[in-house]
Amino acid sequence: MQRFMGSGKVARAWSLIVCAGALALVACSRTAQPVHFFAAGRPAHLSDWQVVYADGSNLALNEGVIPYDLNTPLFSDYAHKLRTIWMPRGTSGKFDPDGSFDFPVGTIISKTFYYPVLKGAARDSKAVARSYDQSTDFSDKAQGERGLKLANVHLVETRLLVHREGGWEALPYVWNAAQTEAVLARTGDAKPLELVADDGTKEAFTYVVPNENQCAGCHVVDLRTKQIAPIGTKARHLNREYPYAAGSENQLLHWTKLGYLTGIADPASAAKNADWRDVAQPLDARARAYLDINCGHCHNAKGPANTTALDLTIFAAADRFLGMCKPPVAAGRGTGDHFFDIVPGNPQDSILPYRMRSSEPGVMMPEQGRTTTHVEGVVLIEQWISALRGNCDTAS
């Protein structure tokens, strides 16, 4: 790991050479240093890592920092997300058909949570857009992959998942009001914001930045080992096109070409979750993809919610372990006076959508990561339950 450490001066000198070589093609600035992997410690500023950084007009991606999207993402209070991955030169991740890819030590994953700014509003206004439209988020085509256009977005936080010798570590950084830098917030943060929909409807809410231990609340994949790991970097989530600067391409294929991934010859042979918003895809596939990414990181056989016997991963058979007619185990008041997790054909009597609809700690699911209700997500799960057949007759 020595090559990553104590190399600040070397790296800066190297970047100056690159700048000189590139002549006037790219403006040379202090941000043109390469990505800096810290093998230990907790750098106080996001820019110390040089993965993504505010360069005055953009949230820019450094060279080798590759953006990616998921087929169906986790809901986080309607925040838009810019996800990136970077690996040290000459290293690559190994494909896994089901789990997260096996990434080398040195890998840095970033996820920036932001909102589109409202037209005419200041960038640091508490009011932000509640919208699925990402068309104005991105910077114009330039060298490297497109970042975010700072004039159009309100940056809230950037979370890093860093793969060190001892395992993955989570580091939450919160953006300052001037949107010039994000500062380490190990104990989390709470930001009062207001979502404004296209029709003008307003909803005030508190955006909660998790603390480091709360990061683990979702990212611990095995309760016994307590090791944390990325969630989204699995074949079924990544197997989709991404609009790279050089043109659209399948992400698994692109990563393979870049040398970031080995072990998958043809993305068509890999699993692929549905896009929850794509009504052209089967309702069941959309609902299962939604539950997989929003609930499956805890509700699986090895996760923190294995106390409940409820498995909401894409792999669960559609029986009681998926919640069909299953009496709750420890839902407490989270039942909402309902008897079963899912009553086929009857979302109004099912616990699952009740807890999704709630935004009250102690009732709502997921337990963290949101303080608002994902209305469109609830509608999807209600439609899915409506289409399920059978009943939960209590007759013995």
Add this chain to the structure above:
Amino acid sequence: MGKVAIAILCVLAAGCGGGGTAPQALSADDAAYQQKLQEQFLDAKPGAVIEIPAGRHALDRVLTLRANGVTIRGAGSDKSILSFKNEISGPEGMLVYANDFTIEHLAIEDSKGDGLKVNDGENVTIRDVRVEWTGGPKTTNGAYGIYPVKSKNVLIEDSASIGASDAGIYVGQSQNVIVRRNRAEKNVAGIEIENTINADVYENTATGNTGGILVFNMPNLAQPGQSTRVFNNKSFDNNLANFAAKGAAVASVPAGSGVVVNSNPKVEIFDNDIAGNHTANLIISSYFSTNYYNTRGVDPKYDPYPRAIFVYGNRFKGGGDSPDGLELKTLKVAMFGINGHFPDVLWDGYVDTKSLVNGLPPPAERICVQNGDAEVLNADGPNKYKNPKIDKTSFQCELPKLAAVELPHS
């Protein structure tokens, strides 16, 4: 009409789902203390002792601990108080994923969800911890007060839980557990041992709950429980109206239950003082008496019968005179008259008919009551209470006594 009107109001008033008023921001002092405490939880290494100073500390998010070998220590359960009244992110008060964990001499108040949850811990000590919902019993209180789950070698002593909307002290899916000298008041279930193997519950006081002390097995879980001893406890006047949300396991517990065994085998209940519980001082029942049984959602391998239950030497007094629920009320009046009362032990009558030999379960699986003049009412639940009877002979038997639980760290 009412529901529609409320729904429309909710749409108009943003944040209706949040349950009313916006959370209040912490004072600067509390915010600074919360940050310091969160950092202590993040940085704790094995052997660390996190001291909670005396005083009331308002916090607005869950305290999570993941390091093994940590002690959290206050100045006393009435002195060092962590208040989660304005919690915005949780839902627990404290959430622990760690082994060799000790927490003592402090209070956790008004968390939105469970007070103290320990998930998958080994060698856990909870001592002189008070978990309380200070507004009294409410359905909107957090579910569990003190809640170790999937844990091994657990000691809960000299602690208290007050006002939980499900169970006050709730030990789930664990092994080798001692629950002693605790106080459980104004919860739906005072103390509940669920899907747990080898538990000793003694010298506790459960009063003012819906049900005092419960030993349950739920379906679909990886571990069916067995072998619980309930002894030397006081369980009296547990007559609080059931305020659990429907669908929760304890919502099926009638108000006025002293001790309840449901679908759990090898339970020994002895030397307790059980008094003044209006439905019955002791209830032995099957999962079939809850409303949750259905063939699709319940594991076919789940055993819903209470087998090998041994009741002896308890001091029963009063109770059984005003049972909860229309069916039980009707049954009581029909059998014992307006001023009469159920006998001390109420059995719902569900039995595994396939196992019967000459009309009785095999000797090792019977319900045995050797308790002076205490009588057992077979309520005939399987036939909708048509032929209830006091049975004097079926329960005259003995079972081998269970071994005491021994913990490596108690």
